[in-house]
Amino acid sequence: MLNKQGRQTTPNAGADNSGPAGGYATIGGHKGLEHEEPLIFEQGEPGRCGVDLPAPANVAERLGGLRRKGAIGLPGLSEPQVIRHFVRLSRKNYAIDMGVFPLGSCTMKHNPRLNEKLARLKGLGDLHPMQPESTVQGALALIDELAGWLKTLTGMPAVAMSPAAGAHGELCGLMSIRAALIARGDARKRILAPESAHGTNPATAAMCGYTVDPIPATADGRVDLEALRAKLGPDVAAIMLTNPNTCGLFERDIRQVADMIHSIGGFFYCDGANFNAIVGKVRPGDLGIDAMHINLHKTFSTPHGGGGPGSGPVVLSDALKDFVPLPYVIHDANGYRLVEQDESGKSFGRMKGFHGQMGMFIRALAYMLSHGGDGLKRVAEDAVLAANYVMASCDDVMSPAFAGPCMHEALFDDSFLKDTGVSTLDYAKALIDEGYHPMTVYFPLVVHGALLVEPTESESKDALDHFIMVLRGLAERAQSKQAADYFHGAPYLVPRRRLDETQAARKPVLRWKPAQDNKAAAE
Amino acid sequence: MRYLGQTAADRQAMLAKIGVADIDALFKDVPADALNAAIELPDHRGELEVERHIGALAARNLSPADAPCFLGAGAYRHHIPAAADHLIQRSEFLTSYTPYQPEIAQGTLQYLFEFQSQVALITGMDVANASLYDGATACGEAVLMAQRATRRQKAVLSGGLHPHYRGVVETLMRQTDQPYLAAPMDAEGNEDLAALIDEQTACVVVQNPSLFGHVRDLRPLAKACQAKGVLLIVAVSEVVSLGLITPPGEMGADIVVAEGQSLGVPLSFGGPYVGLFAAKEKFLRQMPGRLCGETVDQDGKRGFVLTLSAREQHIRREKATSNICTNSGLCALAFTIHLSLLGEAGFTRLAEINHAKAVELAGKLDGLKGIKLVNGSFFNEFTLALPKPAAGVVEALAKKGILGGVPASRLWPGEKAAEHLLLVSATEMNTEHDMSALRSALEEVL
Numbered sequence: 001m002l003n004k005q006g007r008q009t010t011p012n013a014g015a016d017n018s019g020p021a022g023g024y025a026t027i028g029g030h031k032g033l034e035h036e037e038p039l040i041f042e043q044g045e046p047g048r049c050g051v052d053l054p055a056p057a058n059v060a061e062r063l064g065g066l067r068r069k070g071a072i073g074l075p076g077l078s079e080p081q082v083i084r085h086f087v088r089l090s091r092k093n094y095a096i097d098m099g100v101f102p103l104g105s106c107t108m109k110h111n112p113r114l115n116e117k118l119a120r121l122k123g124l125g126d127l128h129p130m131q132p133e134s135t136v137q138g139a140l141a142l143i144d145e146l147a148g149w150l151k152t153l154t155g156m157p158a159v160a161m162s163p164a165a166g167a168h169g170e171l172c173g174l175m176s177i178r179a180a181l182i183a184r185g186d187a188r189k190r191i192l193a194p195e196s197a198h199g200t201n202p203a204t205a206a207m208c209g210y211t212v213d214p215i216p217a218t219a220d221g222r223v224d225l226e227a228l229r230a231k232l233g234p235d236v237a238a239i240m241l242t243n244p245n246t247c248g249l250f251e252r253d254i255r256q257v258a259d260m261i262h263s264i265g266g267f268f269y270c271d272g273a274n275f276n277a278i279v280g281k282v283r284p285g286d287l288g289i290d291a292m293h294i295n296l297h298k299t300f301s302t303p304h305g306g307g308g309p310g311s312g313p314v315v316l317s318d319a320l321k322d323f324v325p326l327p328y329v330i331h332d333a334n335g336y337r338l339v340e341q342d343e344s345g346k347s348f349g350r351m352k353g354f355h356g357q358m359g360m361f362i363r364a365l366a367y368m369l370s371h372g373g374d375g376l377k378r379v380a381e382d383a384v385l386a387a388n389y390v391m392a393s394c395d396d397v398m399s400p401a402f403a404g405p406c407m408h409e410a411l412f413d414d415s416f417l418k419d420t421g422v423s424t425l426d427y428a429k430a431l432i433d434e435g436y437h438p439m440t441v442y443f444p445l446v447v448h449g450a451l452l453v454e455p456t457e458s459e460s461k462d463a464l465d466h467f468i469m470v471l472r473g474l475a476e477r478a479q480s481k482q483a484a485d486y487f488h489g490a491p492y493l494v495p496r497r498r499l500d501e502t503q504a505a506r507k508p509v510l511r512w513k514p515a516q517d518n519k520a521a522a523e
Numbered sequence: 524m525r526y527l528g529q530t531a532a533d534r535q536a537m538l539a540k541i542g543v544a545d546i547d548a549l550f551k552d553v554p555a556d557a558l559n560a561a562i563e564l565p566d567h568r569g570e571l572e573v574e575r576h577i578g579a580l581a582a583r584n585l586s587p588a589d590a591p592c593f594l595g596a597g598a599y600r601h602h603i604p605a606a607a608d609h610l611i612q613r614s615e616f617l618t619s620y621t622p623y624q625p626e627i628a629q630g631t632l633q634y635l636f637e638f639q640s641q642v643a644l645i646t647g648m649d650v651a652n653a654s655l656y657d658g659a660t661a662c663g664e665a666v667l668m669a670q671r672a673t674r675r676q677k678a679v680l681s682g683g684l685h686p687h688y689r690g691v692v693e694t695l696m697r698q699t700d701q702p703y704l705a706a707p708m709d710a711e712g713n714e715d716l717a718a719l720i721d722e723q724t725a726c727v728v729v730q731n732p733s734l735f736g737h738v739r740d741l742r743p744l745a746k747a748c749q750a751k752g753v754l755l756i757v758a759v760s761e762v763v764s765l766g767l768i769t770p771p772g773e774m775g776a777d778i779v780v781a782e783g784q785s786l787g788v789p790l791s792f793g794g795p796y797v798g799l800f801a802a803k804e805k806f807l808r809q810m811p812g813r814l815c816g817e818t819v820d821q822d823g824k825r826g827f828v829l830t831l832s833a834r835e836q837h838i839r840r841e842k843a844t845s846n847i848c849t850n851s852g853l854c855a856l857a858f859t860i861h862l863s864l865l866g867e868a869g870f871t872r873l874a875e876i877n878h879a880k881a882v883e884l885a886g887k888l889d890g891l892k893g894i895k896l897v898n899g900s901f902f903n904e905f906t907l908a909l910p911k912p913a914a915g916v917v918e919a920l921a922k923k924g925i926l927g928g929v930p931a932s933r934l935w936p937g938e939k940a941a942e943h944l945l946l947v948s949a950t951e952m953n954t955e956h957d958m959s960a961l962r963s964a965l966e967e968v969l
Contacts, residue, residue, distance in 0.1 A: 040637050040863050050864030051604060053872045053951070058878035059886075063878065064738040064900030066769045066808055073644050076866035083606050086634070086860055090615035093630035097614035103623075109525050111618050114570050119791070120608075123581035126758070128594040128792030131585065131930045132921045138583030145580075152564055164656035164794065165849040167836070175698060203836035203846035207667075209699040212841045250552035281550065286557040292600065305812070305853025306610075306631040307621035309545065309795030325688070342934045349697065350690030353597060353659035354793025362577065369573045373564030374526045381546045382529055389537040402807050405541070405549040432627055437620075440792030443837075451754075461537060489821075492628045496826040504818035504830040508807065510650050511640040 034495055037088040052083050067328040071513060084479055092495045093306070094437045100459055100467045102390075104409045104440035104452025105198070107245060107276045107298035112370065115301070115363035129354040133338060139358065140336035143329045146365045150294060150313055153376065156396055157297040158321035160314045161328065162356040166273055167200040169293025170240070170310025172351060174208045175290060176316060177238050177267045179323040181349040186265065188237035193225055195325055196247060198271060199263025201240045210237060216445055221247040221411075224255060232264050242271035243287075244278065246444040246453065247402060248387065248409030258288025267291065267320070275299045276383050276456070277408035280376030290317040294355070300364035311360035322346040327355050334481040382457035383408040386464055393468040397475040400473020401447045408456070414449025418477055421484030422448035426473060429498065434470045434492035524567055539807025554698025567718035587790070587926060593884075595904040595948025596734065596929040597658065597685050597760040598793065600783045601873075602951060607787045607860040610852055619851070622815075625828045626820075632827035632850065635815040639857045645862075645870075646779040647767040647772025648801035651828075653813040654855040655798030655847060658782025662728065662758050664693040664811040664845055665778045666801065669726035669754040670701070671844070677702045677723040681716055682709030685760050686934040692728065705738060708935050710906060710944055712737030717747035725753040726778075730913045731771060732764055734934070735946065736901035746777025754778060760783060762799065763950075764902040778802045786865075787857030797854035808834060811845030873951060877903035880949035880958075888947070889961050892969040897944070904948035906931070910969060913945040919968040920961075927961055 029036045056206050061067065077085070090304070101108035119125055127139055143205035147159045160176070163169040174191070181187055195214045201321040202212040213231055218224045219287050222240065239261045243251045251257065269283055276299045278284075284292050293456050296302045297310040304310075316324065327340040340356060371379060389409035391400055399416040400406075414424045428438035429453070440452040454462060477483045489498060529537070530933035531825065534546070550558055555576035568576075592600055593670060611617065622628030622635075635653045642651035644696045655661040662741045666678045678827065680689050680703060696703045702723070706714055715842060716727050732738045740832070741757065748755040759781035783797040802810055816830035834896055836843040840847060853945060865873060889896035891909035907918055913930035920927035949958070 025564045029693065032529040037633070037641075039633070044866060046867065049866050049869045050606075051869045051873075053869060053876060055727045056875040057883060059879045061878070062882055062885075062900050063768060063896075063902065064740065065902070066738050066740055068765075068767060068769050068773075068785065069838065072766075072770075072867055072870065074641065074862065074865070074870055076868055077863055079604075079606055081865060082860065082863045083610065085863070086610045086616075086856075087613070087622050089630035089633050090610075090613045091630065092627075092633070093615040093619045094627040095615045096618040101620065103620055105596050106620055108618075108620060112526060114573060115611060118574065119587050120789070121578065121581040122588055123584040123586040124577075124819060125789045126600075126789050127584055127792040128587055128589055128592060128600060128926065130594050130596050130597050130933065131587075131926055132918055132954040135585035135590075135926070136792065138580040141583065145838065149564065152562060155560065162752050164660065165847070167846045168656065168660075168962070171846060175694070178698065187598055198846050198848075199836035199838070199840050199843070200846050202841035203839075205842070206841040207695070207698060207846055245904075248548070251552075252552040255554060258671075265651045278553070280562060282557050283560045283562065286560060287554070288862070293896070295849075303617045303853065304620045304849075305629070306616055306619045306856065307852030308654070309797075309851045309854055310849040311795070323912050325694075335912040339892045340933070350687060351660075351694060352691060352794070353657045353685070353687040353796070358792035358793040359789070361887050366573050366577060368632075369525065369565075369568055369576055370526070372567035373562050375527070375567040377559075377562075378527060380525060382527055382534075384549050384890040385529070385534060385537055385541075385546060392541040402932040405543070405551065407549075412697060428624070429626070437627065440623075457527055461530075461533040464530070481555075491626050496824060497818045497821040499625045499826045499828045500818045500911035501828050504828045505833075508814070508830060509865045510807075510814055510816040511636070 013343045028409050033469060035088045037085060039512055040077060040085055043076050043081060044077055047074055048076035048078055050077055050079040054434040060294045061520045078287065095221060099435055100455065100463055101437045102439045102453045102455050104454040105273060107454060107456060109301055109456040110458040111303040115366040118366050119359045119362040120331065127197030128452050137335050140329050140338060142365060143361055144331060144336060148359050149368050150315060153279060154292065154315045156315035157318055158316040160316065161174045162325050162351055163293065163314060164352050164357055165308065165311040166293055166311035166312045167204060167316045168351065170200055170204040171207060171271050172203055173291035173293060175348045176323040177269065178208055178294065180320055181237055183346065189235045191237055192231055194241060195312040196245060197240060198273065201271060218289040221249045222251055223251045223257060223522060225253055228260060234264060234265055236266045237266040238269050240269045240271060242273060244407035248406040248411045249402060250407055252286045256378060277380055279380045280373060283378040290320050296364040297358050300362040301367045302363040309357060309360065311357035311471060323348055325351045379457045386455040386457060386459055388418065389464060390455055390468060394471050397472050409452055409454040412448060412451040413447045416477055420478040420481055422478040422487040424451055426487035426490065427478060430474050433493045436467060436470065455460065549682050554952060559783050562599055567835055573730060589962045590924045591730050592926040593928050593947045593949060593961060594926050596934065596946050597687065597782060598790055599761055599948060600790060600950055600952050601785050602699060603631060603787055603789065604861060604864050609855055610860050611857050616853065616856055622829060625826065627803040629826060632815050634856055634859050636817065636827050638855045639815060641859060641862050642799045645770065646801040647770030648779050649804035650807055651799065652800040652810055653815050654851040655800050655812050656851055657794065657796040657798045658760055658780060659688045659691045660799045662688040663695045665756045665780045666692050666728065667695060667727055668778065668809050668811060669756060672806050673726040673752060673754060676691040677704060677725055679716060679719045679724055679727045680705045681729040682706040682714050683712060683735055683737065683794060684730045684758060685734045688758055703840055708940060710735050710807055710940060712739065717744055717955045720747060720751050720753050724753045726756050728756045730758040730760060731759065732902045736898050736904045737908040738768055738902055741771065741774040742830050756780065761903060763877055766870040767878055768902060779823035783858045785862035795854055797846055797858055812847050812850060819960040830858030856939045876951045881905060884958050887958055891962065892966060901949055907945045907947055909945055912942050920964050923964045925964050943960065957961045
């Protein structure tokens with residue numbers, strides 16, 4: 001059956017979840033373990049409450065006459081209602097704890113539960129950020145210890161700990177570079193970045209007032225050195241380069257890139273999103289970089305949590321190590337100090353409230369201590385091994401974008417789907433019915449119909465073999481040219497099928513509103 | 524190594540399939556002298572050893588659970604319902620990614636829609652985004668947004684704005700040499716910001732309650748802003764105050780930013796927290812960050828997706844409204860669960876309790892040994908003028924096992940007028956005993 005857009009609404013065979021056998025739909029709308037769940041706003045009743053709070057003392061109000069009049073409009077639910085609501089919602093999500101999550105560039109690795117436990121310890125999870133220094137010596141020591149691991153692993157002399165995520169780390173790195181340039185009286189205007197860069201790179205450069213000049217790639221997926229040379233000039237502040245790059249390849253000319261950018265007095269910013277491929281194995285400091293952010297929520301396993309929080313410390317070279325954000329931790333004979341005001345005259349100022357993502361620091365340090373130097377090296381090796389294994393196991397039925405070996409990500413283009421009527425998106429959606437989260441699709445932009453697979457070191461060979469069987473099977477099914485309709489309709493076995501994104505953007509509904517408001521708006 | 528799944532035999536089989544002899548063959552693009560650098564770090568450890576190591580660090584800190592705690596200044600100690608912390612640890616929430624594949628992320632998307640709805644309701648605004656890093660960075664983004672929306676540059680920053688928020692704005696403005704006018708410290712709560720507006724002004728940023736605790740009627744300021752086409756940005760660093768105080772939206776705010784930590788998010792020494800960002804609908808397409816919207820699926824069922832992404836970095840690159848990618852998803856979930864548990868009645872009552880505790884505490888301390896309450900109005904935090912420099916008093920209190928407040932001099936260093944000022948907060952966590960302990964300790968150290 002086709003819907004209005006001409007899309008198949010039911011699969012050809014065997015994948016119909018529209019109702020139990022015999023053609024009956026369920027009476028109440030739920031389907032076995034899968035529950036339809038209204039919004040909390042549609043379940044509330046005034047007078048119901050999920051907490052018990054004592055009556056407040058009777059005091060003379062001191063709100064300056066600004067007590068709120070009228071109701072806010074929040075729904076009232078009991079605790080069991082709230083728990084059931086969020087448990088039911090949770091079951092509509094895919095997660096790394098359920099299966100392979102090969103989302104390229106995102107490093108969806110196992111999130112150890114020990115780390116969750118430790119982040120909640122009394123004396124860490126409940127510390128107030130404005131406690132006197134004398135009462136938080138252990139917390140400052142923890143930040144310093146994590147900083148030590150990051151410096152050792154990268155071979156860099158300094159690290160700024162406060163950035164809240166990868167993009168925030170990029171901002172930190174560029175602000176550091178800008179401060180260093182201004183300090184030598186040489187503010188510059190241009191940032192070079194490969195066409196394959198993460199969108200955060202150009203967006204960050206723009207926030208710092210730089211224009212972005214794209215560098216093309218060579219046929220083998222690396223920075224084109226000749227093109228780079230042609231773009232160099234005295235107004236270039238820095239190059240932003242991801243290494244391993246977004247095509248999953250190591251920039252083998254990285255030292256030449258560093259020499260070239262340094263030769264014109266510019267700085268080398270490395271996007272460290274893909275550090276997982278080389279952690280414990282290669283020190284970026286040995287390759288000539290000046291700044292690199294590290295996504296603790298990628299390489300060091302702090303949970304992605306459905307989109308954050310993250311943490312993005314930035315390691316800095318000797319040339320940049322004084323140009324740091326506030327605050328930072330130092331220690332001397334009297335113990336640890338949190339430096340909140342610029343003492344050197346070189347800091348570029350504050351980037352966020354308080355001192356950094358402490359909850360993520362605790363988790364990341366626990367992860368590092370658990371692995372040790374030996375285990376972290378093995379992380380990189382197993383991550384790279386897994387990606388190459390996927391590539392080698394699929395290269396006859398899928399189309400690797402570049403010749404291997406790859407690093408921790410296997411990148412395919414869509415030429416294996418040519419003339420099948422199946423797009424990269426269709427292929428990805430069909431993976432969902434097979435019990436997998438799709439790989440990253442249509443990124444990097446430099447590869448047509450890109451499919452970027454990052455299996456990570458967390459997967460056993462057995463898990464990879466099953467995943468490979470499915471990747472191959474779907475590729476072969478597409479190539480049979482008999483199944484285009486099936487792919488166009490996928491996914492089928494999910495709480496919601498393909499969603500109408502055009503409608504969402506054309507008539508944005510971004511919040512619940514009480515019924516009478518909706519009516520008023522319609523009139 | 525308990526987190527790694529390959530056996531030696533697996534690795535050999537995989538290398539054979541790839542067709543290389545050893546693992547280093549896969550790293551052949553790395554300059555040879557940089558590969559397998561000697562990295563001096565300890566070897567791997569078991570759970571027990573790691574737990575001991577980090578437990579020992581925790582033990583070197585004074586936990587607010589063991590000390591009467593009156594610290595606020597942008598981060599507040601509140602009770603987190605057991606259900607909230609349990610639910611955010613469910614695998615399907617904790618270990619999922621940004622909802623790029625909406626068919627298998629409806630759980631995350633629906634709670635983000637609920638989060639946006641709650642934030643819009645409590646701030647009194649039309650729309651809210653799916654979170655930013657924290658209150659301070661949300662404040663910085665709000666100023667950048669006001670510049671885009673007004674095509675003017677100058678930001679006027681209140682002297683009652685949290686210096687961390689102010690610092691973030693200043694850092695961002697300096698990157699592009701934008702002008703800003705930072706008003707002098709306003710401990711008394713009587714600055715006249717309208718007088719600072721001129722033709723170049725894009726926005727006025729004011730905090731309510733202010734850093735020093737004053738609750739202000741922002742309507743006259745909103746009117747003055749509106750008359751000159753200036754956007755009023757209101758920052759709220761204690762979100763529980765919105766349970767009791769007239770919301771900024773009702774007072775004429777164009778953009779509201781807030782720190783959401785107080786609902787569901789542990790103090791955790793300053794992060795991760797959750798930045799709330801709400802605005803009038805007409806500024807929708809200038810907003811930073813992710814937005815979750817309602818739509819239908821192929822079968823006509825209601826569902827949710829990330830939307831209006833043409834504003835964002837992964838589509839718009841250097842023309843994006845912000846560079847933000849990862850936000851504060853799990854903290855937003857904690858916020859949403861806590862506020863769902865509270866509901867209208869619970870949120871109001873929690874705010875009432877906080878206010879009552881603060882009124883009670885202010886009454887106990889005002890007049891004690893030369894202490895003067897600075898505020899006429901406040902919510903759950905107020906400013907005391909002490910007869911001595913506050914930093915030393917706080918240290919002396921800490922030695923007695925009391926976390927007695929935040930010295931204003933820590934936030935306004937070098938500002939003479941800040942030296943004797945102490946910010947004191949009270950929440951539902953503070954007992955009668957805590958308050959008496961603070962009172963008697965102050966009697967001793969002053």
